Amino acid sequence: MATRFLFNEALWGELSVRIPKAKAHAAVAYLGSGGSSLLPLKKGDRLVVDMSLRAVRSGTTDPREVRKLLRRGVEVFSRGSLHAKFFIIGKSLIAGSSNISKHAQNVLDEAAIVTDDPAAVRRASITFEQLCSEPVRKDYLQKCLNEYRPPKFVPNPAGARTKKKKVVAAKLWLVGGLQYRGLPDSENEAIERVVKKTKKKLLAFERSEVDYSHYPKPPRFFKQLREGDWLVVCVGDGSGFDVYPPARFLGIDKYRRAGGKQRYLLLYEAPTDADSVRWSVFRKHVPAGVLPAQAKKPRTAPITSDAEADTILRLWDTRARFKGRKP
Numbered sequence: 001m002a003t004r005f006l007f008n009e010a011l012w013g014e015l016s017v018r019i020p021k022a023k024a025h026a027a028v029a030y031l032g033s034g035g036s037s038l039l040p041l042k043k044g045d046r047l048v049v050d051m052s053l054r055a056v057r058s059g060t061t062d063p064r065e066v067r068k069l070l071r072r073g074v075e076v077f078s079r080g081s082l083h084a085k086f087f088i089i090g091k092s093l094i095a096g097s098s099n100i101s102k103h104a105q106n107v108l109d110e111a112a113i114v115t116d117d118p119a120a121v122r123r124a125s126i127t128f129e130q131l132c133s134e135p136v137r138k139d140y141l142q143k144c145l146n147e148y149r150p151p152k153f154v155p156n157p158a159g160a161r162t163k164k165k166k167v168v169a170a171k172l173w174l175v176g177g178l179q180y181r182g183l184p185d186s187e188n189e190a191i192e193r194v195v196k197k198t199k200k201k202l203l204a205f206e207r208s209e210v211d212y213s214h215y216p217k218p219p220r221f222f223k224q225l226r227e228g229d230w231l232v233v234c235v236g237d238g239s240g241f242d243v244y245p246p247a248r249f250l251g252i253d254k255y256r257r258a259g260g261k262q263r264y265l266l267l268y269e270a271p272t273d274a275d276s277v278r279w280s281v282f283r284k285h286v287p288a289g290v291l292p293a294q295a296k297k298p299r300t301a302p303i304t305s306d307a308e309a310d311t312i313l314r315l316w317d318t319r320a321r322f323k324g325r326k327p
Contacts, residue, residue, distance in 0.1 A: 009304030022090030032101025043073030052080035059151030063144035170302030172309035190255035234298035241279035271320035
């Protein structure tokens with residue numbers, strides 16, 4: 001039995017990957033703008049949604065999106081009291097906070113749990129069957145289309161700035177924008193202190209070491225890293241880029257250098273015998289679509305889909321040797 005926590009893009013990635021491959025039943029309170037694309041249900045799948053006139057008139061459920069699903073052959077049921085959000089996909093269950101809309105995907109922070117616990121899947125399936133009591137028929141759909149009003153979002157007060165960026169939760173990060181560049185000998189002592197302190201976090205003492213990348217100022221993605229995330233570090237040498245095997249993120253530290261400025265260190269647990277591979281070779285082994293903006297050179301970016309992250313992690317074996325390399 002496996003259970004995982006999903007957050008933001010990881011949740012949407014799981015839905016988009018899993019639903020096309022297996023029979024799916026979805027119970028979602030509200031289906032808003034773009035919902036039929038975000039929830040790729042197909043013929044034979046079923047959806048329960050709050051498609052009451054109250055929800056339609058307030059714009060929280062868009063009957064136009066429901067119509068698209070019905071045309072695909074999806075069975076749709078309405079339940080005015082529904083506030084649950086769960087998805088039974090094959091032998092797995094995803095249960096969480098998210099309604100299905102572009103607003104939920106692009107603005108809100110959403111979370112869920114995915115599990116293949118048979119007891120949980122069975123109980124959810126029984127509950128789902130009990131919810132499927134009011135099928136959306138042609139005449140009611142037309143009434144909802146006539147009654148629908150797009151949602152109105154209240155603007156912020158004049159001068160207020162309350163919009164925040166969504167939190168990015170990623171199992172794996174590609175770290176680019178780096179070049180091979182040594183540091184002055186005068187900084188060795190400060191670096192050794194940081195490395196010594198960080199060694200306490202190593203999990204595989206005999207097979208790994210503390211490695212680091214250095215920055216003159218902290219880049220934005222530092223704030224989004226979580227201890228334990230995987231990093232695939234890519235370093236340029238003037239003629240191309242070396243891609244190093246997955247390393248476990250240990251933390252961020254800094255020290256004062258000459259002139260009173262700070263030096264920032266991205267610290268990670270790297271295999272002792274790291275086997276790098278050139279970027280051109282690495283790209284050939286990554287499925288299309290996983291690195292959409294990484295064509296010519298690596299850029300720092302999160303791999304928010306767990307499935308895509310696992311695909312990259314599996315390119316190296318347990319000894320950190322690249323599997324695609326010819327013997």
